Amino acid sequence: MEAIQNKKKLSIAIQNKTAKQLTDSVKDLRIVSLGKTGVGKSQTGNTIIRDPNAFQTQRSSASVTTKCQSATETVNSRTIKYIDTPGFFDTHGSEEQLRSEILRSIIKCAPGPHAFLILLKVQTYTVQEEEIVKKIIETFGKDALKYAVVLFTHGDNLDEGQTIKEFVRENSKLQDLVNKCGGRCHVVDNKYWNQQEDGYRSNRVQIESLMNTIKEMVRGNGGGCYTNEMLQEVHRAIDNEMQVVRAASNGKQSKEQIRAEAEERVHTRFIVRLAGVATGVLLGALLGVTHLLCFIIKKMIKSDSFTGFAKIAAAAVLPGAKVYVGVTAAAMVTGAVVAGAVRGAQIAYDAVEGEQTVLGAIKKAAQACLEKEQFFFHPHC
Structure with a gap:
């Protein structure tokens, strides 16, 4: 012992x-x-x-x-x-x-x-x-x-x-x-x-x-x-930019100057990407609700009761979830908003790759989301 x-x-x-x-x-x-x-x-x-x-x-x-x-x-x-x-x-x-x-x-x-x-x-x-x-x-x-x-x-x-x-x-x-x-x-x-x-x-x-x-x-x-993953990604981005700045400076800039310029480049790139993703989130949420409302109108015409309609709509918004008769329209809209926002963010993130300005990112993100609006809610009109 x-x-x-x-x-x-x-x-x-x-x-x-x-x-x-x-x-x-x-x-x-x-x-x-x-x-x-x-x-x-x-x-x-x-x-x-x-x-x-x-x-x-x-x-x-x-x-x-x-x-x-x-x-x-x-x-x-x-x-x-x-x-x-x-x-x-x-x-x-x-x-x-x-x-x-x-x-x-x-x-x-x-x-x-x-x-x-x-x-x-x-x-x-x-x-x-x-x-x-x-x-x-x-x-x-x-x-x-x-x-x-x-x-x-x-x-x-x-x-x-x-x-x-x-x-x-x-x-x-x-x-x-x-x-x-x-x-x-x-x-x-x-x-x-x-x-x-x-x-x-x-x-x-x-x-x-x-x-x-x-x-x-x-x-x-x-x-x-x-x-964490975010900080590590930022660190990698700064290291990559420092290599680019160092090569372009031909030894004319100090280590501190190279680091400062690299940090500013990374900040600009991330802000541009954030602007594009934010646009995708907003448009995605809007398009998700639009397609949900379209779906609701069609199903209400065919459905004999709110219970039947609720089950159909909830199943579409929250696939695999348990459905209760008390499902509300607010819950369904929330589901469509979240699903649309996530999809919009994914589309926008890819669309703004390489963009240099915030305005350009917003335009590209909006265009990409509108071109793919049919993907924001699967049972579409």
């Missing part, structure tokens, strides 16, 4: 040593900030990379960061790349612009970030904050929380002598979020705590603690960054 326990201890020690070596070998640490407008992502970035002018800031409820930005600095012999993203529910710009910049943040952190910082203010945890967290998970995936730290700003709002963990415990939903992030949470105050050097209410102390937490988190994750 003792021999088995010693063997287990040795195995754990080897794993810990390997993880530490992997962590220490990570020279480029990529950190992505996520949060709503006005939470202080840019100011926090300036604090972390120790450059007060790296990101433009102002004390306002309006968003200063409208485009995804990044800044790199060497801190304690480690290169830290901080990616500052526009706020979710941004006060300026359209949803399309926000999606474009979120895509840009994905490109800038490829092949993946080592840490996500979910920034929240020390204040009441509202439904809006909950929605932001949901949006983060929708964008990057549920597993992203294994690489996340909740960082609170406006720490001076804490009660006298109160710690951030005590503040979190007062709200079960907030505690649940922190638990999903492995219990990792810290606090800063970019207005009042910059001048203090010692004690809990000091940005220097808190940032050191935050970086130690990130280091331990990276170690716990095997020394690697967070990645």
